[in-house]
Amino acid sequence: MVTGDALEFREVGKSYAVRGAALPVIDGIDLACPPGSFTALIGPSGCGKSTLLRIAMGLEPVDAGAVTIGGQRPDIARKAGRIGVAFQDAALLPWRNVTENVALPLDVLGRSKRRAAAEIQHLIALVGLEKFRSAVPAELSGGMRQRVAIARSLVTSPTVLLMDEPFGALDLILRRQMNLELQRIWLERRATTLLVTHGIDEAVFLADRVVVMGGRPGRIVGTIDVPLERPRPTELFRTAAFHRLTDEVEAMLTGPAP
Numbered sequence: 001m002v003t004g005d006a007l008e009f010r011e012v013g014k015s016y017a018v019r020g021a022a023l024p025v026i027d028g029i030d031l032a033c034p035p036g037s038f039t040a041l042i043g044p045s046g047c048g049k050s051t052l053l054r055i056a057m058g059l060e061p062v063d064a065g066a067v068t069i070g071g072q073r074p075d076i077a078r079k080a081g082r083i084g085v086a087f088q089d090a091a092l093l094p095w096r097n098v099t100e101n102v103a104l105p106l107d108v109l110g111r112s113k114r115r116a117a118a119e120i121q122h123l124i125a126l127v128g129l130e131k132f133r134s135a136v137p138a139e140l141s142g143g144m145r146q147r148v149a150i151a152r153s154l155v156t157s158p159t160v161l162l163m164d165e166p167f168g169a170l171d172l173i174l175r176r177q178m179n180l181e182l183q184r185i186w187l188e189r190r191a192t193t194l195l196v197t198h199g200i201d202e203a204v205f206l207a208d209r210v211v212v213m214g215g216r217p218g219r220i221v222g223t224i225d226v227p228l229e230r231p232r233p234t235e236l237f238r239t240a241a242f243h244r245l246t247d248e249v250e251a252m253l254t255g256p257a258p
């Protein structure tokens with residue numbers, strides 16, 4: 001089993017230059033994700049969630065504070081294959097089949113695909129696509145493409161998994177099914193996971209805790225722990241305990257009633 005690395009944001013601040021002026025996007029973000037934890041990040045559009053993920057990937061520099069993965073800089077962790085990423089757009093290469101798309105991060109890192117052949121097949125089975133190994137993306141549904149993207153995100157055995165609305169484009173039924181699958185995969189792999197989502201249900205169903213952000217500049221307004229046992233069944237979506245938690249997240253997200 002892969003052991004997750006700690007992912008830590010310490011007093012992170014970031015501005016973008018917009019028409020000559022510095023526009024603060026996030027400010028004073030302090031967030032420690034312990035090894036093997038699952039954190040969901042939720043907040044209004046434009047509050048800087050994707051920016052935080054890009055910083056954690058080492059793709060954006062910070063203006064203040066620091067982010068570390070297992071105590072190291074994110075760009076170093078990324079180049080060592082310790083970060084897996086999955087986004088709303090599965091972004092598969094249309095000319096590559098499922099096996100070749102899953103293997104893509106190995107090509108990028110210059111690693112041997114031959115040595116990883118068994119792991120690639122294991123991941124394809126893990127996301128339920130054994131029969132589609134040789135299919136190209138045009139032959140797959142949206143949900144199947146997203147499964148390929150999740151298998152691809154795990155192929156370097158990352159210790160940290162960063163997901164930005166991975167199921168945002170899917171309908172509710174498929175989304176719930178993918179939530180169950182992601183839970184199963186996470187229970188098997190235990191990478192430290194940070195999931196950005198607009199779905200309060202999805203956040204509570206999957207995470208150990210839900211971190212709520214507020215906007216302009218983006219900052220953390222609160223955290224709600226989810227003390228529900230795993231594996232969590234889909235019946236959970238209909239329980240009072242679940243609704244108490246989603247109500248709590250919603251209240252924090254929308255602020256006090258006028």
Ligand SMILES: Nc1ncnc2c1ncn2[C@@H]1O[C@H](COP(=O)(O)OP(=O)(O)OP(=O)(O)O)[C@@H](O)[C@H]1O
Pocket residue numbers: 016017018025043044045046047048049050051052
């Ligand atoms: N490269 C950039 N240059 C200038 N401004 C940017 C840049 N990238 C993002 N922004 C701005 O930073 C803010 C935060 O964007 P970000 O995409 O991180 O928000 P988000 O919370 O992920 O939003 P959403 O939920 O809509 O995806 C937005 O106001 C956006 O316009």
